Amino acid sequence: MDIIEFLNSSPTQFHSAATIASELVRNGFAELNECDEWALVHGGKYFVQRNNSSVIAFRTGDLCNPKLAVCHTDSPSLKLRLKDASVQDGLLRIPVEVYGGASNPTWLDRPLKVVGRAFFSDADSVLKYHLISSDSPKAVIPNPPIHFVNLNDGLKYNQQNQLAAMLPYSSLQALVDSITPAGFPQQPAESLQAELYLADAQKAILIDGDIPLLQATHLDNLTSCHAVLNALCDCENPRSTIVGGFFDLEEVGLNFQSAGSNFLRCVLERIVLATQKPASLQALHRMLATATALSIDVAHAFHPNFQEKFDKAMSPVIGKGPAIKFHANQRYATTLSGAVMLRELAKKASLMIQDFTPRSDMGCGSTIGPMIAGSLGIQTIDIGVAIWAMHSIRETCASKDVQTLTSLVRAFYAS
Numbered sequence: 001m002d003i004i005e006f007l008n009s010s011p012t013q014f015h016s017a018a019t020i021a022s023e024l025v026r027n028g029f030a031e032l033n034e035c036d037e038w039a040l041v042h043g044g045k046y047f048v049q050r051n052n053s054s055v056i057a058f059r060t061g062d063l064c065n066p067k068l069a070v071c072h073t074d075s076p077s078l079k080l081r082l083k084d085a086s087v088q089d090g091l092l093r094i095p096v097e098v099y100g101g102a103s104n105p106t107w108l109d110r111p112l113k114v115v116g117r118a119f120f121s122d123a124d125s126v127l128k129y130h131l132i133s134s135d136s137p138k139a140v141i142p143n144p145p146i147h148f149v150n151l152n153d154g155l156k157y158n159q160q161n162q163l164a165a166m167l168p169y170s171s172l173q174a175l176v177d178s179i180t181p182a183g184f185p186q187q188p189a190e191s192l193q194a195e196l197y198l199a200d201a202q203k204a205i206l207i208d209g210d211i212p213l214l215q216a217t218h219l220d221n222l223t224s225c226h227a228v229l230n231a232l233c234d235c236e237n238p239r240s241t242i243v244g245g246f247f248d249l250e251e252v253g254l255n256f257q258s259a260g261s262n263f264l265r266c267v268l269e270r271i272v273l274a275t276q277k278p279a280s281l282q283a284l285h286r287m288l289a290t291a292t293a294l295s296i297d298v299a300h301a302f303h304p305n306f307q308e309k310f311d312k313a314m315s316p317v318i319g320k321g322p323a324i325k326f327h328a329n330q331r332y333a334t335t336l337s338g339a340v341m342l343r344e345l346a347k348k349a350s351l352m353i354q355d356f357t358p359r360s361d362m363g364c365g366s367t368i369g370p371m372i373a374g375s376l377g378i379q380t381i382d383i384g385v386a387i388w389a390m391h392s393i394r395e396t397c398a399s400k401d402v403q404t405l406t407s408l409v410r411a412f413y414a415s
Contacts, residue, residue, distance in 0.1 A: 003402050006226045007204040007216045011115040011133055012197055013053045013074040013248045016222065018131060020055050020073075020229055020246055021047065027233040029057055034266070040274040043237070048267060050257040052117070052129070053248035056267045057232055058241060060275055063283065066241040066268075067413050068293040069231070070259060070372055071224035072250030075217070076100035076391045078107060078141075078163065078198045080114070082189075085172040092167040092175060094139075095160055096198065100251030101365075104157050106392040111137035111201040112165065114175070118194030120184045130181050132194070137201040138175070139165040165198060200393050211319040212399045219395040221250070223385045223402050224296035231409035241271060241287075242413045250297070250368050259368035265376060292341070293380040294412055295333060295369030296405070299323040299356040301386035301397070314357040316386035319398035321352030322405045325367075325382040332382035333369035342381050342412075349411040351404050354386070365390070383408075 001023050010016040025031065029045040032038055040046065040060050047057035053073060078096040085094045098104065113134045119127045141163055149155055157163055169175045173189040179196075180187055204216030216222075225246055232244040249258040257263060272287055273279045299322075302315035316323035324339050325332040339355075346353040358364035373380035385405050387397040 001226065001230060003214065003223070003226050003399070004204045004206070006229075007218065007222055010218065010222055010225075011113065011199040012077070012117070014117045015115070015131055015133065016073040016225060017049060017053050017055050017246065017248075020057075020225065021049060023229055023233065024055075024057050038270050038274045040271065042275065050263055051248065054257040054263060055246040056243065056264060057246075058243040058267070058271065059232070059235070059238055060271060061238050061241045063241060063272060063276060063287045064290050066243065066287060066291045067238075067415070068243040068245065068291060068372075068378065069228045069296060069409050069412065070245035070247065070264070070293060070368060071228050071296045072221045072247050072259070072368060073225060074100070074248050074251050075220055075222070076102035076251055078102065078165075080165065080196045080198065082172065082192065082194070082196065087171060090170060092169040092172060093164050094167065094172075095164040098159050098163070099197070101391050103389070103392045104159070104163060105155070106389075106394065107163070107198070108141045108143045110140065110393065112139040112141070112198040113201045114138045114179060114196055115199040116194060116196040118179075118192060118196070120181060120187055122184055127193075132179050132196060133199075134179055138178070139167045139198060141165050202394075206399060213318070213396050214399040214402065215394055215396045217393055217395070219385070219387050219397055220298040220390055221296075221384075223298060223387075223397065223405065226402065227406040227409050228296060230406050231413055234410055235413040238413055243268070247368060260371045260375065264372070268376075288377055291376075291378045292338070293369075293372055293378045294342075294409065295367055295372060295380050295382045296384055296409070297367040297369075297382065298384040298390060298395075298397075299325055299386045300358070300364070300390060301388050303388060309359070309362060311357065311359045314355060316354035316356050318386060318388070318396075319400060320354050320386075321346075321401060322383050322385050322408060323354040323356040325384065326355065326357045327364060330370050331364055331366055333373040333380040334382045335379060338379050338381040342383070345411055345415055346408060349407060351408050351411070353408070356386070
């Protein structure tokens with residue numbers, strides 16, 4: 001699946017999961033239900049979802065040396081506080097709740113869509129689940145004029161008051177009517193059951209040149225999801241079982257569908273139970289002991305305009321391939337043995353790869369690698385595409401780095 005198409009179809013984690021599921025089905029994967037008994041065959045292709053926002057897909061093979069690649073479907077965003085909606089001077093005003101570590105100033109003065117998921121009652125009063133993505137921009141969060149507030153000196157926005165969205169509607173009901181799916185009766189706004197967010201209305205674009213740049217919302221972490229999805233679908237007849245995990249909530253914490261839940265372990269256990277005869281706890285433990293995982297999340301690319309924030313010797317450069325991420329205090333799970341293995345794999349496949357370690361006096365963000373490594377006891381290597389402006393509403397990377405990452409995951413699955 002093309003990266004531009006994937007980005008444009010995935011404005012929320014719910015849309016990402018739906019896009020992933022649709023592409024898996026198109027490539028012959030059968031959907032499983034956690035509530036059912038699983039009958040798996042050797043060489044089969046399967047996937048299962050939780051909460052319509054996390055997906056685990058796998059292809060069954062030998063249980064020795066399984067390969068896992070995990071990533072996350074969610075990104076920082078602004079969630080609409082619908083109960084706080086009011087009309088001021090004829091316009092609808094809705095405060096927001098910041099989801100994750102969003103770069104708040106980048107959301108202002110931009111055309112924004114309304115996206116998310118909701119339940120709507122049909123003509124028979126049956127509630128039906130729908131994904132929401134407005135066809136056109138619906139909102140803007142305007143800045144104050146520079147004559148009143150000198151934005152060039154920096155402004156810390158009050159999230160409740162100063163990030164409220166302004167929408168060109170005379171009531172919340174009018175907004176709800178505009179996003180109600182065709183064929184459904186009008187829904188009372190006060191009883192709408194929905195999770196709605198704002199999203200950048202501008203589509204993903206390529207900035208052409210000698211090293212074409214990909215600019216879009218949610219490169220963190222849809223570049224990783226795209227690589228794992230394509231590699232999983234492309235890998236022909238893998239010797240060992242291969243797994244792709246696409247998890248919600250990396251940006252904010254834990255719940256039953258997140259990488260820190262029992263979701264992945266349950267799936268691995270059920271693969272053993274359904275394919276190993278006789279199945280045993282020892283079979284599961286042997287499988288985990290020989291497993292290797294890639295935790296794939298974006299990395300901070302060296303920024304020429306802010307050189308003092310980087311250790312140049314340990315910072316990846318745009319267009320030079322994905323980066324292996326290291327951290328002495330285990331913000332990343334990479335071990336030296338894992339890094340050596342991956343470098344050798346990249347060398348054999350003639351793929352560029354870099355390293356990333358933040359300055360000793362700077363933070364770096366977190367990811368799901370240490371969570372997976374610690375809870376399952378699996379050697380895990382943290383890697384990712386290097387991007388500029390992480391957590392901005394518009395992030396930038398080299399398009400060829402996304403292609404290299406896909407090739408690297410494909411080679412990892414086939415190894």
